[in-house]
Amino acid sequence: MQRNDHSPDFHHLLSFDFDGTLHYPGDDPAVSRAFFSQLIRIRRDYRAAWGINTGRSLEHLLEGMEENRFPVDPDFIVAREREIYFAQPDGSWSQDAEWNARCEREISTLFQKCAPFLAEIRALIEERTGAQWIEMPGEPAGLIARTDEEMDWIVSEILPRVPQGSSLGWQRSTIYLRFGDRDFQKGSALAHIARAWQIPRSHVFAIGDSHNDMEMLTLDVAAMIASPRNAVRDIHEHVRQQGGFACTQAHSHGVAEALAHFFPETPSR
Ligand SMILES: [Mg+2]
Structure with a gap:
Protein backbone atom coordinates (compact mmCIF):
# COMPACT_ATOMS: atom_id res chain seq x y z
CA MET A 1 0.00 0.00 0.00
CA ARG A 82 -15.26 14.53 15.39
CA GLU A 83 -11.93 12.83 16.23
CA ILE A 84 -9.05 13.90 13.95
CA TYR A 85 -6.18 11.58 12.92
CA PHE A 86 -3.26 12.19 10.57
CA ALA A 87 -1.38 9.59 8.52
CA GLN A 88 2.25 9.10 9.46
CA PRO A 89 5.02 8.09 7.03
CA ASP A 90 5.30 4.66 8.68
CA GLY A 91 1.64 3.93 7.98
CA SER A 92 0.46 4.55 11.54
CA TRP A 93 -2.11 7.13 12.63
CA SER A 94 -1.46 9.94 15.07
CA GLN A 95 -4.28 11.86 16.63
CA ASP A 96 -4.67 15.59 16.78
CA ALA A 97 -4.14 15.41 20.53
CA GLU A 98 -5.16 18.97 21.33
CA TRP A 99 -8.38 18.89 19.28
CA ASN A 100 -9.40 15.38 20.36
CA ALA A 101 -8.76 16.11 24.05
CA ARG A 102 -10.70 19.38 23.91
CA CYS A 103 -13.54 17.65 22.15
CA GLU A 104 -13.72 14.86 24.74
CA ARG A 105 -13.49 17.31 27.64
CA GLU A 106 -16.24 19.58 26.34
CA ILE A 107 -18.57 16.69 25.56
CA SER A 108 -18.02 15.15 28.97
CA THR A 109 -18.87 18.46 30.71
CA LEU A 110 -21.86 18.97 28.46
CA PHE A 111 -23.23 15.47 29.13
CA GLN A 112 -22.90 15.98 32.87
CA LYS A 113 -24.99 19.14 32.55
CA CYS A 114 -27.50 17.42 30.28
CA ALA A 115 -27.75 14.17 32.26
CA PRO A 116 -31.47 14.65 33.07
CA PHE A 117 -32.25 15.26 29.39
CA LEU A 118 -30.30 12.19 28.27
CA ALA A 119 -32.01 10.06 30.95
CA GLU A 120 -35.41 11.32 29.77
CA ILE A 121 -34.64 10.44 26.14
CA ARG A 122 -33.35 7.03 27.12
CA ALA A 123 -36.51 6.27 29.13
CA LEU A 124 -38.70 7.53 26.29
CA ILE A 125 -37.12 5.40 23.58
CA GLU A 126 -36.98 2.31 25.79
CA GLU A 127 -40.64 2.68 26.62
CA ARG A 128 -42.02 3.75 23.25
CA THR A 129 -39.69 2.25 20.60
CA GLY A 130 -37.55 -0.79 19.85
CA ALA A 131 -34.46 1.39 19.49
CA GLN A 132 -31.33 0.48 21.43
CA TRP A 133 -29.50 2.93 23.71
CA ILE A 134 -25.69 2.84 23.35
CA GLU A 135 -23.40 3.86 26.20
CA MET A 136 -19.78 2.70 26.36
CA PRO A 137 -16.24 4.12 26.57
CA GLY A 138 -15.69 6.46 23.61
CA GLU A 139 -19.42 6.36 22.86
CA PRO A 140 -21.12 8.08 25.79
CA ALA A 141 -24.64 8.44 24.34
CA GLY A 142 -26.11 7.09 21.14
CA LEU A 143 -29.05 5.25 19.62
CA ILE A 144 -29.71 2.61 17.01
CA ALA A 145 -33.28 2.55 15.69
CA ARG A 146 -34.90 -0.36 13.87
CA THR A 147 -35.96 1.69 10.87
CA ASP A 148 -35.50 5.14 9.34
CA GLU A 149 -39.12 5.93 10.21
CA GLU A 150 -38.50 5.06 13.85
CA MET A 151 -35.47 7.36 13.87
CA ASP A 152 -37.56 10.14 12.23
CA TRP A 153 -40.01 9.81 15.14
CA ILE A 154 -37.23 9.81 17.74
CA VAL A 155 -35.65 12.96 16.27
CA SER A 156 -39.07 14.69 16.29
CA GLU A 157 -39.38 13.84 20.00
CA ILE A 158 -35.84 14.95 20.87
CA LEU A 159 -36.11 18.36 19.18
CA PRO A 160 -38.57 20.06 21.56
CA ARG A 161 -36.87 18.55 24.63
CA VAL A 162 -33.32 19.91 24.10
CA PRO A 163 -32.39 22.11 27.07
CA GLN A 164 -32.64 25.81 26.20
CA GLY A 165 -29.35 27.51 25.40
CA SER A 166 -27.46 24.23 25.45
CA SER A 167 -24.86 23.32 22.84
CA LEU A 168 -26.07 19.73 22.91
CA GLY A 169 -26.50 18.38 19.39
CA TRP A 170 -26.58 15.08 17.61
CA GLN A 171 -25.39 13.47 14.42
CA ARG A 172 -27.69 11.16 12.54
CA SER A 173 -26.84 8.73 9.76
CA THR A 174 -29.86 6.63 8.73
CA ILE A 175 -30.80 4.53 11.81
CA TYR A 176 -27.79 5.67 13.88
CA LEU A 177 -27.69 8.71 16.11
CA ARG A 178 -24.88 9.99 18.31
CA PHE A 179 -25.31 12.81 20.84
CA GLY A 180 -22.51 15.33 21.07
CA ASP A 181 -21.55 18.97 21.16
CA ARG A 182 -22.86 21.05 18.26
CA ASP A 183 -19.43 22.61 17.90
CA PHE A 184 -17.71 19.29 17.14
MG1 LIG B 1 -23.09 8.17 4.80
Missing part, protein backbone atom coordinates in the same frame (compact mmCIF):
# COMPACT_ATOMS: atom_id res chain seq x y z
CA GLN A 2 1.29 3.43 -0.93
CA ARG A 3 1.90 5.68 2.08
CA ASN A 4 1.57 9.41 2.23
CA ASP A 5 4.41 11.55 3.46
CA HIS A 6 2.07 13.91 5.33
CA SER A 7 3.56 16.90 3.57
CA PRO A 8 1.98 20.18 4.64
CA ASP A 9 2.41 21.44 1.08
CA PHE A 10 -1.13 20.61 0.03
CA HIS A 11 -3.12 22.97 -2.20
CA HIS A 12 -6.50 21.25 -2.04
CA LEU A 13 -8.40 19.22 0.50
CA LEU A 14 -10.88 16.43 -0.31
CA SER A 15 -13.28 15.07 2.31
CA PHE A 16 -15.39 11.96 1.71
CA ASP A 17 -18.09 10.38 3.81
CA PHE A 18 -17.60 6.59 3.89
CA ASP A 19 -20.81 4.57 4.30
CA GLY A 20 -23.33 5.20 1.53
CA THR A 21 -20.98 7.62 -0.24
CA LEU A 22 -17.55 6.10 -0.91
CA HIS A 23 -18.55 2.63 0.17
CA TYR A 24 -21.69 0.67 -0.61
CA PRO A 25 -21.63 -3.11 -0.06
CA GLY A 26 -24.37 -3.62 -2.69
CA ASP A 27 -22.01 -2.41 -5.44
CA ASP A 28 -19.34 -4.70 -6.87
CA PRO A 29 -16.72 -3.56 -6.04
CA ALA A 30 -18.04 -1.66 -3.02
CA VAL A 31 -15.70 1.26 -3.90
CA SER A 32 -15.46 1.86 -7.64
CA ARG A 33 -12.07 1.77 -9.35
CA ALA A 34 -13.15 4.91 -11.24
CA PHE A 35 -13.02 6.75 -7.92
CA PHE A 36 -9.43 5.69 -7.25
CA SER A 37 -8.34 6.71 -10.78
CA GLN A 38 -9.79 10.19 -10.25
CA LEU A 39 -8.31 10.42 -6.77
CA ILE A 40 -4.79 9.49 -7.86
CA ARG A 41 -4.94 12.01 -10.73
CA ILE A 42 -6.22 14.85 -8.54
CA ARG A 43 -3.72 14.19 -5.76
CA ARG A 44 -0.95 14.50 -8.33
CA ASP A 45 -2.26 17.34 -10.54
CA TYR A 46 -3.90 19.48 -7.86
CA ARG A 47 -1.66 18.62 -4.92
CA ALA A 48 -4.70 17.46 -3.02
CA ALA A 49 -4.75 15.89 0.42
CA TRP A 50 -7.64 13.52 0.93
CA GLY A 51 -9.45 12.10 3.91
CA ILE A 52 -12.41 10.10 5.07
CA ASN A 53 -14.87 11.92 7.29
CA THR A 54 -17.06 9.30 8.92
CA GLY A 55 -19.30 8.32 11.81
CA ARG A 56 -17.32 5.09 12.16
CA SER A 57 -14.69 4.67 14.87
CA LEU A 58 -11.08 4.71 13.62
CA GLU A 59 -10.76 0.91 14.05
CA HIS A 60 -13.99 0.22 12.20
CA LEU A 61 -13.00 2.49 9.33
CA LEU A 62 -9.52 0.93 9.01
CA GLU A 63 -11.20 -2.49 8.77
CA GLY A 64 -13.42 -1.16 5.98
CA MET A 65 -10.43 0.21 4.07
CA GLU A 66 -8.54 -3.06 4.49
CA GLU A 67 -11.50 -5.11 3.22
CA ASN A 68 -11.70 -2.92 0.13
CA ARG A 69 -7.95 -2.90 -0.53
CA PHE A 70 -7.55 0.86 -0.86
CA PRO A 71 -4.56 1.45 -3.18
CA VAL A 72 -3.72 4.73 -1.44
CA ASP A 73 -4.10 5.70 2.23
CA PRO A 74 -5.91 8.86 3.25
CA ASP A 75 -3.89 11.79 4.60
CA PHE A 76 -6.40 12.33 7.38
CA ILE A 77 -9.37 10.65 9.00
CA VAL A 78 -12.21 12.20 10.96
CA ALA A 79 -13.74 9.37 13.03
CA ARG A 80 -16.98 9.36 15.06
CA GLU A 81 -17.77 12.63 13.25
CA GLN A 185 -18.90 17.61 13.96
CA LYS A 186 -17.66 16.71 10.48
CA GLY A 187 -17.73 20.35 9.38
CA SER A 188 -15.80 21.90 12.25
CA ALA A 189 -13.27 19.05 12.11
CA LEU A 190 -12.72 19.59 8.37
CA ALA A 191 -12.39 23.36 8.83
CA HIS A 192 -9.82 22.72 11.57
CA ILE A 193 -7.72 20.54 9.23
CA ALA A 194 -7.97 23.12 6.43
CA ARG A 195 -6.72 25.83 8.83
CA ALA A 196 -3.87 23.62 10.03
CA TRP A 197 -2.72 23.05 6.45
CA GLN A 198 -3.54 26.62 5.35
CA ILE A 199 -5.90 25.53 2.62
CA PRO A 200 -8.55 28.14 1.75
CA ARG A 201 -12.24 27.21 1.68
CA SER A 202 -12.25 27.74 -2.10
CA HIS A 203 -9.93 24.71 -2.41
CA VAL A 204 -11.92 22.38 -0.16
CA PHE A 205 -14.20 19.64 -1.56
CA ALA A 206 -16.70 17.58 0.46
CA ILE A 207 -19.26 14.93 -0.45
CA GLY A 208 -21.75 13.01 1.69
CA ASP A 209 -25.19 11.38 1.64
CA SER A 210 -26.71 11.68 5.09
CA HIS A 211 -27.74 14.11 7.85
CA ASN A 212 -24.42 13.80 9.65
CA ASP A 213 -22.74 15.29 6.54
CA MET A 214 -24.79 18.50 6.73
CA GLU A 215 -22.14 20.59 8.51
CA MET A 216 -19.30 19.73 6.16
CA LEU A 217 -21.53 20.37 3.14
CA THR A 218 -21.74 24.09 3.75
CA LEU A 219 -20.00 26.90 1.96
CA ASP A 220 -18.49 28.11 5.24
CA VAL A 221 -16.39 24.95 5.23
CA ALA A 222 -16.07 23.83 1.59
CA ALA A 223 -16.68 25.78 -1.61
CA MET A 224 -17.00 22.54 -3.62
CA ILE A 225 -19.83 20.41 -2.24
CA ALA A 226 -21.68 17.44 -3.69
CA SER A 227 -24.10 14.64 -2.83
CA PRO A 228 -24.36 11.24 -4.53
CA ARG A 229 -27.71 10.33 -6.14
CA ASN A 230 -28.63 8.10 -3.19
CA ALA A 231 -28.33 10.95 -0.65
CA VAL A 232 -31.29 11.59 1.65
CA ARG A 233 -33.63 14.30 0.41
CA ASP A 234 -32.62 16.86 3.06
CA ILE A 235 -28.99 16.61 1.98
CA HIS A 236 -29.78 16.87 -1.73
CA GLU A 237 -31.85 19.99 -1.12
CA HIS A 238 -29.24 21.48 1.16
CA VAL A 239 -26.50 20.94 -1.46
CA ARG A 240 -28.66 22.25 -4.31
CA GLN A 241 -29.72 25.37 -2.40
CA GLN A 242 -26.09 26.32 -2.00
CA GLY A 243 -25.27 25.77 -5.66
CA GLY A 244 -23.47 22.49 -5.03
CA PHE A 245 -23.28 19.52 -7.37
CA ALA A 246 -26.05 16.89 -7.21
CA CYS A 247 -24.63 13.74 -8.80
CA THR A 248 -26.62 11.72 -11.31
CA GLN A 249 -24.90 8.54 -10.10
CA ALA A 250 -24.99 6.80 -6.74
CA HIS A 251 -22.30 6.00 -4.16
CA SER A 252 -18.67 5.98 -5.34
CA HIS A 253 -19.72 6.35 -9.00
CA GLY A 254 -21.29 9.64 -7.96
CA VAL A 255 -18.10 10.57 -6.11
CA ALA A 256 -16.04 9.98 -9.28
CA GLU A 257 -18.54 12.09 -11.23
CA ALA A 258 -18.30 14.97 -8.72
CA LEU A 259 -14.51 14.85 -8.76
CA ALA A 260 -14.45 15.00 -12.57
CA HIS A 261 -16.81 17.99 -12.37
CA PHE A 262 -14.77 20.04 -9.89
CA PHE A 263 -11.28 18.91 -10.93
CA PRO A 264 -11.06 18.76 -14.73
CA GLU A 265 -8.03 17.19 -16.34
CA THR A 266 -5.41 19.87 -16.76
CA PRO A 267 -4.58 20.47 -20.45
CA SER A 268 -0.85 20.84 -19.71
CA ARG A 269 -0.53 17.19 -18.64
Whole structure:
Protein backbone atom coordinates (compact mmCIF):
# COMPACT_ATOMS: atom_id res chain seq x y z
CA MET A 1 0.00 0.00 0.00
CA GLN A 2 1.29 3.43 -0.93
CA ARG A 3 1.90 5.68 2.08
CA ASN A 4 1.57 9.41 2.23
CA ASP A 5 4.41 11.55 3.46
CA HIS A 6 2.07 13.91 5.33
CA SER A 7 3.56 16.90 3.57
CA PRO A 8 1.98 20.18 4.64
CA ASP A 9 2.41 21.44 1.08
CA PHE A 10 -1.13 20.61 0.03
CA HIS A 11 -3.12 22.97 -2.20
CA HIS A 12 -6.50 21.25 -2.04
CA LEU A 13 -8.40 19.22 0.50
CA LEU A 14 -10.88 16.43 -0.31
CA SER A 15 -13.28 15.07 2.31
CA PHE A 16 -15.39 11.96 1.71
CA ASP A 17 -18.09 10.38 3.81
CA PHE A 18 -17.60 6.59 3.89
CA ASP A 19 -20.81 4.57 4.30
CA GLY A 20 -23.33 5.20 1.53
CA THR A 21 -20.98 7.62 -0.24
CA LEU A 22 -17.55 6.10 -0.91
CA HIS A 23 -18.55 2.63 0.17
CA TYR A 24 -21.69 0.67 -0.61
CA PRO A 25 -21.63 -3.11 -0.06
CA GLY A 26 -24.37 -3.62 -2.69
CA ASP A 27 -22.01 -2.41 -5.44
CA ASP A 28 -19.34 -4.70 -6.87
CA PRO A 29 -16.72 -3.56 -6.04
CA ALA A 30 -18.04 -1.66 -3.02
CA VAL A 31 -15.70 1.26 -3.90
CA SER A 32 -15.46 1.86 -7.64
CA ARG A 33 -12.07 1.77 -9.35
CA ALA A 34 -13.15 4.91 -11.24
CA PHE A 35 -13.02 6.75 -7.92
CA PHE A 36 -9.43 5.69 -7.25
CA SER A 37 -8.34 6.71 -10.78
CA GLN A 38 -9.79 10.19 -10.25
CA LEU A 39 -8.31 10.42 -6.77
CA ILE A 40 -4.79 9.49 -7.86
CA ARG A 41 -4.94 12.01 -10.73
CA ILE A 42 -6.22 14.85 -8.54
CA ARG A 43 -3.72 14.19 -5.76
CA ARG A 44 -0.95 14.50 -8.33
CA ASP A 45 -2.26 17.34 -10.54
CA TYR A 46 -3.90 19.48 -7.86
CA ARG A 47 -1.66 18.62 -4.92
CA ALA A 48 -4.70 17.46 -3.02
CA ALA A 49 -4.75 15.89 0.42
CA TRP A 50 -7.64 13.52 0.93
CA GLY A 51 -9.45 12.10 3.91
CA ILE A 52 -12.41 10.10 5.07
CA ASN A 53 -14.87 11.92 7.29
CA THR A 54 -17.06 9.30 8.92
CA GLY A 55 -19.30 8.32 11.81
CA ARG A 56 -17.32 5.09 12.16
CA SER A 57 -14.69 4.67 14.87
CA LEU A 58 -11.08 4.71 13.62
CA GLU A 59 -10.76 0.91 14.05
CA HIS A 60 -13.99 0.22 12.20
CA LEU A 61 -13.00 2.49 9.33
CA LEU A 62 -9.52 0.93 9.01
CA GLU A 63 -11.20 -2.49 8.77
CA GLY A 64 -13.42 -1.16 5.98
CA MET A 65 -10.43 0.21 4.07
CA GLU A 66 -8.54 -3.06 4.49
CA GLU A 67 -11.50 -5.11 3.22
CA ASN A 68 -11.70 -2.92 0.13
CA ARG A 69 -7.95 -2.90 -0.53
CA PHE A 70 -7.55 0.86 -0.86
CA PRO A 71 -4.56 1.45 -3.18
CA VAL A 72 -3.72 4.73 -1.44
CA ASP A 73 -4.10 5.70 2.23
CA PRO A 74 -5.91 8.86 3.25
CA ASP A 75 -3.89 11.79 4.60
CA PHE A 76 -6.40 12.33 7.38
CA ILE A 77 -9.37 10.65 9.00
CA VAL A 78 -12.21 12.20 10.96
CA ALA A 79 -13.74 9.37 13.03
CA ARG A 80 -16.98 9.36 15.06
CA GLU A 81 -17.77 12.63 13.25
CA ARG A 82 -15.26 14.53 15.39
CA GLU A 83 -11.93 12.83 16.23
CA ILE A 84 -9.05 13.90 13.95
CA TYR A 85 -6.18 11.58 12.92
CA PHE A 86 -3.26 12.19 10.57
CA ALA A 87 -1.38 9.59 8.52
CA GLN A 88 2.25 9.10 9.46
CA PRO A 89 5.02 8.09 7.03
CA ASP A 90 5.30 4.66 8.68
CA GLY A 91 1.64 3.93 7.98
CA SER A 92 0.46 4.55 11.54
CA TRP A 93 -2.11 7.13 12.63
CA SER A 94 -1.46 9.94 15.07
CA GLN A 95 -4.28 11.86 16.63
CA ASP A 96 -4.67 15.59 16.78
CA ALA A 97 -4.14 15.41 20.53
CA GLU A 98 -5.16 18.97 21.33
CA TRP A 99 -8.38 18.89 19.28
CA ASN A 100 -9.40 15.38 20.36
CA ALA A 101 -8.76 16.11 24.05
CA ARG A 102 -10.70 19.38 23.91
CA CYS A 103 -13.54 17.65 22.15
CA GLU A 104 -13.72 14.86 24.74
CA ARG A 105 -13.49 17.31 27.64
CA GLU A 106 -16.24 19.58 26.34
CA ILE A 107 -18.57 16.69 25.56
CA SER A 108 -18.02 15.15 28.97
CA THR A 109 -18.87 18.46 30.71
CA LEU A 110 -21.86 18.97 28.46
CA PHE A 111 -23.23 15.47 29.13
CA GLN A 112 -22.90 15.98 32.87
CA LYS A 113 -24.99 19.14 32.55
CA CYS A 114 -27.50 17.42 30.28
CA ALA A 115 -27.75 14.17 32.26
CA PRO A 116 -31.47 14.65 33.07
CA PHE A 117 -32.25 15.26 29.39
CA LEU A 118 -30.30 12.19 28.27
CA ALA A 119 -32.01 10.06 30.95
CA GLU A 120 -35.41 11.32 29.77
CA ILE A 121 -34.64 10.44 26.14
CA ARG A 122 -33.35 7.03 27.12
CA ALA A 123 -36.51 6.27 29.13
CA LEU A 124 -38.70 7.53 26.29
CA ILE A 125 -37.12 5.40 23.58
CA GLU A 126 -36.98 2.31 25.79
CA GLU A 127 -40.64 2.68 26.62
CA ARG A 128 -42.02 3.75 23.25
CA THR A 129 -39.69 2.25 20.60
CA GLY A 130 -37.55 -0.79 19.85
CA ALA A 131 -34.46 1.39 19.49
CA GLN A 132 -31.33 0.48 21.43
CA TRP A 133 -29.50 2.93 23.71
CA ILE A 134 -25.69 2.84 23.35
CA GLU A 135 -23.40 3.86 26.20
CA MET A 136 -19.78 2.70 26.36
CA PRO A 137 -16.24 4.12 26.57
CA GLY A 138 -15.69 6.46 23.61
CA GLU A 139 -19.42 6.36 22.86
CA PRO A 140 -21.12 8.08 25.79
CA ALA A 141 -24.64 8.44 24.34
CA GLY A 142 -26.11 7.09 21.14
CA LEU A 143 -29.05 5.25 19.62
CA ILE A 144 -29.71 2.61 17.01
CA ALA A 145 -33.28 2.55 15.69
CA ARG A 146 -34.90 -0.36 13.87
CA THR A 147 -35.96 1.69 10.87
CA ASP A 148 -35.50 5.14 9.34
CA GLU A 149 -39.12 5.93 10.21
CA GLU A 150 -38.50 5.06 13.85
CA MET A 151 -35.47 7.36 13.87
CA ASP A 152 -37.56 10.14 12.23
CA TRP A 153 -40.01 9.81 15.14
CA ILE A 154 -37.23 9.81 17.74
CA VAL A 155 -35.65 12.96 16.27
CA SER A 156 -39.07 14.69 16.29
CA GLU A 157 -39.38 13.84 20.00
CA ILE A 158 -35.84 14.95 20.87
CA LEU A 159 -36.11 18.36 19.18
CA PRO A 160 -38.57 20.06 21.56
CA ARG A 161 -36.87 18.55 24.63
CA VAL A 162 -33.32 19.91 24.10
CA PRO A 163 -32.39 22.11 27.07
CA GLN A 164 -32.64 25.81 26.20
CA GLY A 165 -29.35 27.51 25.40
CA SER A 166 -27.46 24.23 25.45
CA SER A 167 -24.86 23.32 22.84
CA LEU A 168 -26.07 19.73 22.91
CA GLY A 169 -26.50 18.38 19.39
CA TRP A 170 -26.58 15.08 17.61
CA GLN A 171 -25.39 13.47 14.42
CA ARG A 172 -27.69 11.16 12.54
CA SER A 173 -26.84 8.73 9.76
CA THR A 174 -29.86 6.63 8.73
CA ILE A 175 -30.80 4.53 11.81
CA TYR A 176 -27.79 5.67 13.88
CA LEU A 177 -27.69 8.71 16.11
CA ARG A 178 -24.88 9.99 18.31
CA PHE A 179 -25.31 12.81 20.84
CA GLY A 180 -22.51 15.33 21.07
CA ASP A 181 -21.55 18.97 21.16
CA ARG A 182 -22.86 21.05 18.26
CA ASP A 183 -19.43 22.61 17.90
CA PHE A 184 -17.71 19.29 17.14
CA GLN A 185 -18.90 17.61 13.96
CA LYS A 186 -17.66 16.71 10.48
CA GLY A 187 -17.73 20.35 9.38
CA SER A 188 -15.80 21.90 12.25
CA ALA A 189 -13.27 19.05 12.11
CA LEU A 190 -12.72 19.59 8.37
CA ALA A 191 -12.39 23.36 8.83
CA HIS A 192 -9.82 22.72 11.57
CA ILE A 193 -7.72 20.54 9.23
CA ALA A 194 -7.97 23.12 6.43
CA ARG A 195 -6.72 25.83 8.83
CA ALA A 196 -3.87 23.62 10.03
CA TRP A 197 -2.72 23.05 6.45
CA GLN A 198 -3.54 26.62 5.35
CA ILE A 199 -5.90 25.53 2.62
CA PRO A 200 -8.55 28.14 1.75
CA ARG A 201 -12.24 27.21 1.68
CA SER A 202 -12.25 27.74 -2.10
CA HIS A 203 -9.93 24.71 -2.41
CA VAL A 204 -11.92 22.38 -0.16
CA PHE A 205 -14.20 19.64 -1.56
CA ALA A 206 -16.70 17.58 0.46
CA ILE A 207 -19.26 14.93 -0.45
CA GLY A 208 -21.75 13.01 1.69
CA ASP A 209 -25.19 11.38 1.64
CA SER A 210 -26.71 11.68 5.09
CA HIS A 211 -27.74 14.11 7.85
CA ASN A 212 -24.42 13.80 9.65
CA ASP A 213 -22.74 15.29 6.54
CA MET A 214 -24.79 18.50 6.73
CA GLU A 215 -22.14 20.59 8.51
CA MET A 216 -19.30 19.73 6.16
CA LEU A 217 -21.53 20.37 3.14
CA THR A 218 -21.74 24.09 3.75
CA LEU A 219 -20.00 26.90 1.96
CA ASP A 220 -18.49 28.11 5.24
CA VAL A 221 -16.39 24.95 5.23
CA ALA A 222 -16.07 23.83 1.59
CA ALA A 223 -16.68 25.78 -1.61
CA MET A 224 -17.00 22.54 -3.62
CA ILE A 225 -19.83 20.41 -2.24
CA ALA A 226 -21.68 17.44 -3.69
CA SER A 227 -24.10 14.64 -2.83
CA PRO A 228 -24.36 11.24 -4.53
CA ARG A 229 -27.71 10.33 -6.14
CA ASN A 230 -28.63 8.10 -3.19
CA ALA A 231 -28.33 10.95 -0.65
CA VAL A 232 -31.29 11.59 1.65
CA ARG A 233 -33.63 14.30 0.41
CA ASP A 234 -32.62 16.86 3.06
CA ILE A 235 -28.99 16.61 1.98
CA HIS A 236 -29.78 16.87 -1.73
CA GLU A 237 -31.85 19.99 -1.12
CA HIS A 238 -29.24 21.48 1.16
CA VAL A 239 -26.50 20.94 -1.46
CA ARG A 240 -28.66 22.25 -4.31
CA GLN A 241 -29.72 25.37 -2.40
CA GLN A 242 -26.09 26.32 -2.00
CA GLY A 243 -25.27 25.77 -5.66
CA GLY A 244 -23.47 22.49 -5.03
CA PHE A 245 -23.28 19.52 -7.37
CA ALA A 246 -26.05 16.89 -7.21
CA CYS A 247 -24.63 13.74 -8.80
CA THR A 248 -26.62 11.72 -11.31
CA GLN A 249 -24.90 8.54 -10.10
CA ALA A 250 -24.99 6.80 -6.74
CA HIS A 251 -22.30 6.00 -4.16
CA SER A 252 -18.67 5.98 -5.34
CA HIS A 253 -19.72 6.35 -9.00
CA GLY A 254 -21.29 9.64 -7.96
CA VAL A 255 -18.10 10.57 -6.11
CA ALA A 256 -16.04 9.98 -9.28
CA GLU A 257 -18.54 12.09 -11.23
CA ALA A 258 -18.30 14.97 -8.72
CA LEU A 259 -14.51 14.85 -8.76
CA ALA A 260 -14.45 15.00 -12.57
CA HIS A 261 -16.81 17.99 -12.37
CA PHE A 262 -14.77 20.04 -9.89
CA PHE A 263 -11.28 18.91 -10.93
CA PRO A 264 -11.06 18.76 -14.73
CA GLU A 265 -8.03 17.19 -16.34
CA THR A 266 -5.41 19.87 -16.76
CA PRO A 267 -4.58 20.47 -20.45
CA SER A 268 -0.85 20.84 -19.71
CA ARG A 269 -0.53 17.19 -18.64
MG1 LIG B 1 -23.09 8.17 4.80
